[in-house]
Amino acid sequence: MLAKSSTELVRQKNSVLVLTALRRHGPLAHTELSDFTKLSSATISVITTDLERAQIIEKAEQQAASGRGRPRVLFSQRRDCGYLIVVIISSDAVQYSLVDYAGRLIDRFTEDRQQTVPNVASFVRGLRDALNRIVVRSRLSRDKVVMISISSKGLVESSEPVLRWSPIFGREQIDFAAVLRGEWSAKVILGNETLLVAAAVGRQEENKKGRDFRALAALSLGHSIGLGVVRRGNEGRLEISAPNFGHMLHMPGGGLCRCGSRGCIEAYAGFYAILRTAFDVPLDTIPAKFVPVAELDKIATSARQGNRRNIHAFRQAGLALGNGLSRVLSLHESMPIAITGPGTRYYDLLLEGISEGLAESHVVRMEGMPELRVMADEPTLVFEGHLNRALAMMDDDIVRSGVAISELNEQTV
Amino acid sequence: MLAKSSTELVRQKNSVLVLTALRRHGPLAHTELSDFTKLSSATISVITTDLERAQIIEKAEQQAASGRGRPRVLFSQRRDCGYLIVVIISSDAVQYSLVDYAGRLIDRFTEDRQQTVPNVASFVRGLRDALNRIVVRSRLSRDKVVMISISSKGLVESSEPVLRWSPIFGREQIDFAAVLRGEWSAKVILGNETLLVAAAVGRQEENKKGRDFRALAALSLGHSIGLGVVRRGNEGRLEISAPNFGHMLHMPGGGLCRCGSRGCIEAYAGFYAILRTAFDVPLDTIPAKFVPVAELDKIATSARQGNRRNIHAFRQAGLALGNGLSRVLSLHESMPIAITGPGTRYYDLLLEGISEGLAESHVVRMEGMPELRVMADEPTLVFEGHLNRALAMMDDDIVRSGVAISELNEQTV
DNA sequence: ATTTTTTTCTCGACAGTCGAGAAATTTAGT
DNA sequence: ACTAAATTTCTCGACTGTCGAGAAAAAAAT
CATH class of the missing domain: 3.30.420.40 (ATPase, nucleotide binding domain)
Structure with a gap:
């Protein structure tokens, strides 16, 4: 049995629609948002002011007016709304990337894995260290990182971030949620590497061919x-x-x-x-x-x-x-x-x-x-796939919690 | 990009929710509907009166009051709201069943396929005849049949009712929508036989284990x-x-x-x-x-x-x-x-x-x-699968069109 | 007859979307 | 410099939807 629908859910979905349009087509004006989402101008107004109040989007700098008429004001995501760390585990190295909410790369480094016997415990230690390092280097608060997206070759649990089998660690499972719990409040997701390639190529194809x-x-x-x-x-x-x-x-x-x-x-x-x-x-x-x-x-x-x-x-x-x-x-x-x-x-x-x-x-x-x-160019596709998946998920999560925040604000103001 | 949400869609989804509850658990009272769907009592009232006016459901005969308090009135589907014909094509015969909106079998017969060379043209002729016969025998108007659900072994197009390959007709394709267009206004769907078995068993399992x-x-x-x-x-x-x-x-x-x-x-x-x-x-x-x-x-x-x-x-x-x-x-x-x-x-x-x-x-x-x-018992499962799939689809279609009808009624009354 | 119990119905509050038109703000024309 | 045109954004009232609370209905118990 499916869950019931309500007007609040409608708002949530339409808010996500707005964020998705912003994500796919860059900064957009009120009118363009209305065009892309097929929502009425009035609705766009309500949603954007809501999202703005919740500190999820912001009005961009006034750009040079291009034509006549009232100049457009562009909305864009607030980059500092939340951060994503992408961890790409490959056979010889682990790449860490810090990305802001708008999808811009902020910091990146690669750790060579020691070519010795693969050891889950030491790998996990290295992971913890590196995650720490990347936020410290960027002077970021730990809890601003809302998502950690990990990929590896091998067999991945579909519902939880558990690596069931991998060419590197064999049958030694790694439960990334358990490993990072406590230290990180971020949501942890794990995907097979080629899954992310498929996600990236699929998105490209959809942009080209549409429905x-x-x-x-x-x-x-x-x-x-x-x-x-x-x-x-x-x-x-x-x-x-x-x-x-x-x-x-x-x-x-x-x-x-x-x-x-x-x-x-x-x-x-x-x-x-x-x-x-x-x-x-x-x-x-x-x-x-x-x-x-x-x-x-x-x-x-x-x-x-x-x-x-x-x-x-x-x-x-x-x-x-x-x-x-x-x-x-x-x-x-x-x-x-x-x-x-x-x-x-x-x-x-x-x-x-x-x-x-x-x-x-x-x-x-x-x-x-x-x-x-x-x-x-596989590595690029993998990274693209990470961004597609994780940022879309962030939009979803942020709307769910962000609207609640805006309500709190209203009440306290 | 996903389609936008609106309040009307919410109503549609919740109406389907009510119909689905009715379909799975038989005639239900206002209170029970509220329990199953998690919708508030007030909402149930609005939806049921809407569906009643649209002639989709009806209040059942007053049953013997079982306890104290105001007696429940049970809602159930109007059987005559629409009819379904199930066509099961097997290697040696074709079975035709006429089913009402509540899922009750009204008429059924089986045509042995002649054991000679399979011939698509003559098979289609037989199909047309049999479909005709089953509505005539039950003194039913053709346009009361809103859905024809066909199954066969073989390879089936996923989006359209086209049989791509079958053990019976080989590579001779049959486009059932094209074959029945004009003569029948009903929606035609086609499914692989074992797909329907899976649907039936899956439903059974879900009833048992839930989520x-x-x-x-x-x-x-x-x-x-x-x-x-x-x-x-x-x-x-x-x-x-x-x-x-x-x-x-x-x-x-x-x-x-x-x-x-x-x-x-x-x-x-x-x-x-x-x-x-x-x-x-x-x-x-x-x-x-x-x-x-x-x-x-x-x-x-x-x-x-x-x-x-x-x-x-x-x-x-x-x-x-x-x-x-x-x-x-x-x-x-x-x-x-x-x-x-x-x-x-x-x-x-x-x-x-x-x-x-x-x-x-x-x-x-x-x-x-x-x-x-x-x-x-495979044949029973196949038939069950047909009903699960087709009737659920009917609920969906009827709500989409039925609400429009009720609006028309309101305006003309 | 009155109370209790259970179910159904109704009302007002609140959330959401939409269309139309008002308001804002810039460019073009004179 | 001023006005008209163009374009975008904002606002208002109408409509649809859900919900909680309590009124109304209807039967059994006292």
Whole structure:
């Protein structure tokens, strides 16, 4: 049973609508807000004064009047309304970014993770230190940070910020909410890295195609394999999900994967797997923890020069990806696939296998080959995805609590 | 961008809330409605008088007063508010049911499909005739039928009532909206059969567990293989989807499937496939159009008596299902699996393969073996699913149009 | 007959949106 | 310098919606 509706909820939703318009199109005037949101001018007036009183938005500096008539006054978010820390955990480093409410980057640094044995306890210590450092450096009060958005490769709990499995820490779970509770009042969210890529690319597509955009999958190729899916939900908004694609079964009883299972897609298409095939190492060999890209580059150039075995290695990887993708398309619907990650530099070598792996299935025979496109700059997409997700969530949260604050103000004034 | 909210929308949503409560819990009094919907008594008054004036609900006959105090008056749907025709297309017959707005079955008959070559044109003719007949027999006006809900096995377009592929008509598509346009003003919806099973089981689970219910998959075993998934969406309501599971890739380059592809799950786990394996027919043999259940029963009993080859046939089928399910769980999340359809009678023989096929994957190693349960009576579940889906949709549509009608009444009176 | 109990209905207060037009403020024209 | 035109923002009254409190209704208990 759904929750009841009320007039207050209407206001909340429409306030979020205003904030979203502001977020997507930058500073906007009263009239433009009315245009974008389809709300009447009168309503915009009420909402903006409310949000202004609640210190969420502000009237921008008077800009040079451009035409005749009363000059527009632009509304924009108050940057100091709340801050976001983005934490991007990758295999060799952790990047910390401090972002204000308007989405502007304030501070950023990267901590190399020590290449030694991964240790959850020491990692958590490093995380705490770094979070501390970033607010101190910017002379920010701890409680002005209202959200901490973390991403990692691996398997993430959907409802809580718990990392269930990751290529770095394996089955050692990390509950980020528990780790940061007490010290931080901020809301902590966690997302699979490729999920955020999908979110970013999906947003781009929606900006381009509008309501025509239906669905898209983002495939990240690297030491591990990730997939994110973004689809238009039945309510009209975009829904993102991160299937555990890298560890979906490719071949029963097949090659040994880093996760300890056998026959995962990653065990055929991950960098270590390509290396393994290229050197004809037995498939049950324990995977390498880390493969320098240079190593793979060598195999690739030799493959491009005609080396049979190396061509085969990339082909096998492509097949695993293609078969897996065909299964994803069977389970959802046919959709374009955006390929990112360091593995895109071998796209020429993978393509044949991917195509063949896709071609066999019923979906592809029915719907035709899905569009494949390469999007090189993965880190940027990940960061964009963080911002899209976290800031939209902040808008929501702030409206919910911010309106209450404005009411308090009214009463005390 | 989401659509704006307004006070009128609030009323619409709350009206649907009232109708939904009525649908789930039968005739209810003012007080009970208030309890279920959490709306205030005053609001219930306004909404019920509105719905009553719009001829959507009515006050029930005065029932014997049960306690002291003013006696309750029960509201219930007006049965004649609109009618629904349910069309269930199965491999050997088509069942037509006429249902009133309260969900009560009024008339039902079954047309055997001629066992000859399936012909879309003649099928459509039969459909038109039968739909005609069912309203004439009940002396009902055509335009009192506001919805026609059709189900079939196969692949269904998600947004329009178009059958993309079916085991019966193959790649000959049927656009039911186009076929019935002109003759019928009713809204036409189409759903995959197993999707409706999932909807029905999901509803049952939600009634039992409430908000604790997260997700469930329904697996239908028979001549073809179907899967429906029901999950709680991010807005709190249940979302159902029907993956093209039967024709998901099981084994690259594997057995020939009825769909013309190779290596589909169905080509290993469908009845014809089990037969094929049992008789050691080459895997590229063109599948039998139809397999009498008696035939499979024979193989099963012989397997139960120890026949190696037949045991192997069921085991192979189980493995295909288990592997496929493991992939589904990788792509969504771990969830219980309800197994229905005629194939459940061989559950004992399939179980080992299913378990083994599931066990290998990363998800199952992480989350443990998903709960498997057998639900025998598939046809009932399919019909229940039809009612759940179609009547809920009717509530929505009727409120949208019905309130407009009541406004017209007000103005003309 | 009166009281108690339970349910339904009604009234006034409050929150929200909208359309229309008033007010504000700048540019263009003379 | 003044006025007219243009454009944007603000304000007011009408309408719709929900809610809490208490009145009204109707049956059982005393």
